[in-house]
Amino acid sequence: MSSPAPSPGSTGAPGPTVGVDVGGTNVRAAVVGADGSVAAEVRAARPTDWGAAIETVADLVRQLRKEGPEVPAVGVGVAGLVDDDGVLRYAPNIAGVLGAPVRSELEARLDVPVVVDNDANAAAWGEAVHGAARGAAHALVITLGTGIGGGIIAGGRVYEGAHGFAGEVGHFQVDRHGPRCACGDFGHWEARASGRALGRMGRERAAGGRLPAVLDRAGGELEAITGAMVGDAALDGDADALDVIRDYAAEVAVGFAGLANILDPERIVVSGGLVRLGEVLFGPLRAAFARHLEASELRPRIEVVAAELGEWAGVIGAAAMARELVPPG
Numbered sequence: 001m002s003s004p005a006p007s008p009g010s011t012g013a014p015g016p017t018v019g020v021d022v023g024g025t026n027v028r029a030a031v032v033g034a035d036g037s038v039a040a041e042v043r044a045a046r047p048t049d050w051g052a053a054i055e056t057v058a059d060l061v062r063q064l065r066k067e068g069p070e071v072p073a074v075g076v077g078v079a080g081l082v083d084d085d086g087v088l089r090y091a092p093n094i095a096g097v098l099g100a101p102v103r104s105e106l107e108a109r110l111d112v113p114v115v116v117d118n119d120a121n122a123a124a125w126g127e128a129v130h131g132a133a134r135g136a137a138h139a140l141v142i143t144l145g146t147g148i149g150g151g152i153i154a155g156g157r158v159y160e161g162a163h164g165f166a167g168e169v170g171h172f173q174v175d176r177h178g179p180r181c182a183c184g185d186f187g188h189w190e191a192r193a194s195g196r197a198l199g200r201m202g203r204e205r206a207a208g209g210r211l212p213a214v215l216d217r218a219g220g221e222l223e224a225i226t227g228a229m230v231g232d233a234a235l236d237g238d239a240d241a242l243d244v245i246r247d248y249a250a251e252v253a254v255g256f257a258g259l260a261n262i263l264d265p266e267r268i269v270v271s272g273g274l275v276r277l278g279e280v281l282f283g284p285l286r287a288a289f290a291r292h293l294e295a296s297e298l299r300p301r302i303e304v305v306a307a308e309l310g311e312w313a314g315v316i317g318a319a320a321m322a323r324e325l326v327p328p329g
């Protein structure tokens with residue numbers, strides 16, 4: 001299944017490094033071996049402002065160092081726009097981050113080299129080095145969560161763009177008359193194809209009286225219907241829910257096809273909570289992707305597969321990025 005490709009992550013320190021994931025709900029850090037194994041982990045609640053976030057990350061790393069091996073470098077993934085100098089330009093979940101010099105602040109506190117990147121880029125790198133995008137020099141790693149995150153692997157590296165901001169695939173505008181996105185604009189792919197969008201599709205369907213089993217799961221309260229409930233009903237074989245999943249998969253596939261038409265990946269790796277649906281999602285997703293991809297029957301097949309690292313992808317990928325800061329041997 002893998003093709004000969006530059007081997008991502010094969011360079012750098014042979015020993016463990018630390019990866020940190022500053023996510024939307026909490027901060028997690030772990031000592032990660034050169035083989036991608038997670039040795040020790042710690043976590044903390046999501047800080048509310050940027051000063052606290054720096055201290056939280058530094059504290060977690062110190063805890064790991066106290067109990068574990070000395071680590072030569074630290075990688076940090078943050079939900080937001082991180083530039084090439086490790087400066088956080090925008091973060092949706094943390095106040096007071098405009099121009100926060102994350103890398104230099106952490107290097108001053110920890111006294112080792114630090115790399116900082118977007119959390120989805122870190123997760124993509126994790127899957128590229130140790131997970132489902134292994135061996136693919138060109139791949140997309142797409143997270144279907146509350147929003148849609150993504151990372152682009154091109155030529156065996158994370159494609160960062162001119163400033164470090166590339167890969168914001170969720171804000172790919174697929175319909176300017178579409179539903180409002182969390183970012184404020186309209187018809188972005190994540191407004192149509194995220195887990196939150198699946199919940200909205202379920203509520204719309206139920207409002208028309210066409211999703212009774214899911215409405216039951218929500219205790220008869222239309223507004224309580226979530227994407228997860230639609231998914232659960234589909235896994236139980238409910239025909240109405242399966243129909244919603246088919247429509248949802250088509251929305252996801254439109255984005256996959258648009259990105260694949262531009263970037264020509266060999267593989268698309270899908271992560272996020274909806275991966276648990278397995279073939280209930282992947283079957284209709286692959287079929288709709290083939291319908292929308294240019295000349296799909298005439299070109300090598302682009303695989304659509306589930307991610308392997310789950311919620312650890314960001315931590316493992318950040319640690320793999322850190323490994324490259326350390327000279328081998």
Ligand SMILES: [Zn+2]
Pocket residue numbers: 170171181182183184185188
């Ligand atoms: Zn948007």
